Amino acid sequence: MKKIITALSFLVLMTLNASAQNGIVVFQTDFGTKDGAVSAMKGVASSVDATLKLYDLTQEIPAYNIWEAAYRLDQTVPYWPAGTVFVSVVDPGVGTERKSVVAKTKSGHYIVTPDNGTLTLLAASIGIESMREIDEAVNRRKNSGASYTFHGRDVYAYTAARLASKTISFESVGQLLAPTPVLLTYQKASLNNNTLKGNIDILDIQYGNLWTNIGQDLWKAFNAISHDKNIIVVKVLHQQKLVYQGAMPFENTFGGVAVGKPLAYLNSLMQLSFALNQGSMADKFNIGSGPDWTVEITWGDYLN
Numbered sequence: 001m002k003k004i005i006t007a008l009s010f011l012v013l014m015t016l017n018a019s020a021q022n023g024i025v026v027f028q029t030d031f032g033t034k035d036g037a038v039s040a041m042k043g044v045a046s047s048v049d050a051t052l053k054l055y056d057l058t059q060e061i062p063a064y065n066i067w068e069a070a071y072r073l074d075q076t077v078p079y080w081p082a083g084t085v086f087v088s089v090v091d092p093g094v095g096t097e098r099k100s101v102v103a104k105t106k107s108g109h110y111i112v113t114p115d116n117g118t119l120t121l122l123a124a125s126i127g128i129e130s131m132r133e134i135d136e137a138v139n140r141r142k143n144s145g146a147s148y149t150f151h152g153r154d155v156y157a158y159t160a161a162r163l164a165s166k167t168i169s170f171e172s173v174g175q176l177l178a179p180t181p182v183l184l185t186y187q188k189a190s191l192n193n194n195t196l197k198g199n200i201d202i203l204d205i206q207y208g209n210l211w212t213n214i215g216q217d218l219w220k221a222f223n224a225i226s227h228d229k230n231i232i233v234v235k236v237l238h239q240q241k242l243v244y245q246g247a248m249p250f251e252n253t254f255g256g257v258a259v260g261k262p263l264a265y266l267n268s269l270m271q272l273s274f275a276l277n278q279g280s281m282a283d284k285f286n287i288g289s290g291p292d293w294t295v296e297i298t299w300g301d302y303l304n
Contacts, residue, residue: 021110022083023049025164028057028072029089029152030064037150041087041157044141048161057086064092066117067184067290071202073111074121075269082108085164088118089152100134100155102163102173103181110170112160114151119181121201124188128179134159135174186291189214196222198272200236200293208280210236210287212295214272223250226299232264233300234274236285239292244285247300248274264297272297 025045031037042054057076061069069090077086091098091114099115106127111119112134119128134140139159162168189198189212198214236244248262254277257263262281267273274295275281287293 020083021085021164021166022081023051023164024053024055024080024084025157025160026055026057026076026080026084026086027059027089027157028061028069028086029059030061030069031059031089031152033059037152040150040153041089044153044157045161045164048158048167049165052161052164057088061090064090065290066090066092067120067186068202069118070120070122070184073118074125075202077105077109077111077122078107078126080109083110085110085112085160087152087156087160088113089156090114090118091116091151094151098182099177100136100151101131101177101181102134102159102170103131103179104129104170110160110163112156112163115182117182117184120184120186123181123183128181130170131177131179131181132170132173133175133177139168139173184291186213187294189218191218191222194225194298196272196297198295198297199291200287200289200295201271203282203287203289204267204273204275207275208282208284209267209273209275210281210289210295211267211269211273212271214295214297216266216270216272219266219272222297229299229301231300233298234262234264235296236287237294237296238288240294243287254278 038059045052045054058072069088073088093116101115103111103119105122106129134155136155141154141158187197187199198212200210201213202211204211230249231247233247235242246262248264250264257277259278260276262276264274
């Protein structure tokens with residue numbers, strides 16, 4: 001019995017250590033790098049603990065685009081070790097009644113962010129284990145109370161650094177909240193009546209490819225009803241209005257079709273995507289991304 005208790009204690013300790021803060025802070029904002037805003041945030045973090053490791057996720061989220069902030073977190077967080085603290089500041093409501101929170105994911109990562117939809121996709125993919133509202137009476141940069149428009153520097157970077165350095169525990173962040181963050185509405189991936197539906201989450205901006213939230217498992221299920229067809233019909237809709245309709249093959253590589261021709265493929269995240277070989281599908285057909293952009297896919301018999 002003693003050995004069993006010891007083994008269980010060891011497993012509990014390993015679990016706690018797996019999600020313990022690890023001295024890493026990763027920053028994401030829509031600030032850009034043309035001025036000193038991001039540097040100021042890192043300066044605050046370094047002032048808390050100069051030994052912290054500070055990294056950028058991106059500072060180039062389009063201004064006020066909460067959806068893209070949510071996507072970039074979902075795209076990136078799983079590749080960082082448990083215990084990493086992320087600061088995500090895309091905050092068009094800065095200074096208003098939206099909550100400032102730290103969310104702990106079920107994977108053991110911490111996200112310091114306004115609760116404005118930024119956690120939407122992580123909540124669906126990894127899950128939110130618990131969430132606390134930042135107590136600014138304790139977790140706010142000294143003598144910054146008169147500032148209402150730079151919470152990224154005065155509250156989020158400061159709190160993240162204190163958490164990452166173990167100056168405070170997660171419990172010391174502030175009041176415990178229900179693990180139910182504000183969520184943005186979007187088309188979840190589904191397969192019904194031989195029609196595959198999903199959301200255009202993001203553009204592969206360098207090349208104009210369309211990346212959806214339809215994963216490889218759902219694609220395989222859809223492929224199982226293909227009856228040996230390889231041509232799919234793709235509809236792209238914006239706010240439920242048809243923007244594009246076309247037929248294309250599914251290929252493993254872009255070279256499977258002629259230059260300028262469309263194809264479907266699985267991207268580096270193993271999600272169904274659409275492209276023009278050596279061309280921009282987004283530019284040619286004026287297609288965007290975000291919660292208002294959806295796709296519908298059926299099997300077809302021939303190319304356009």
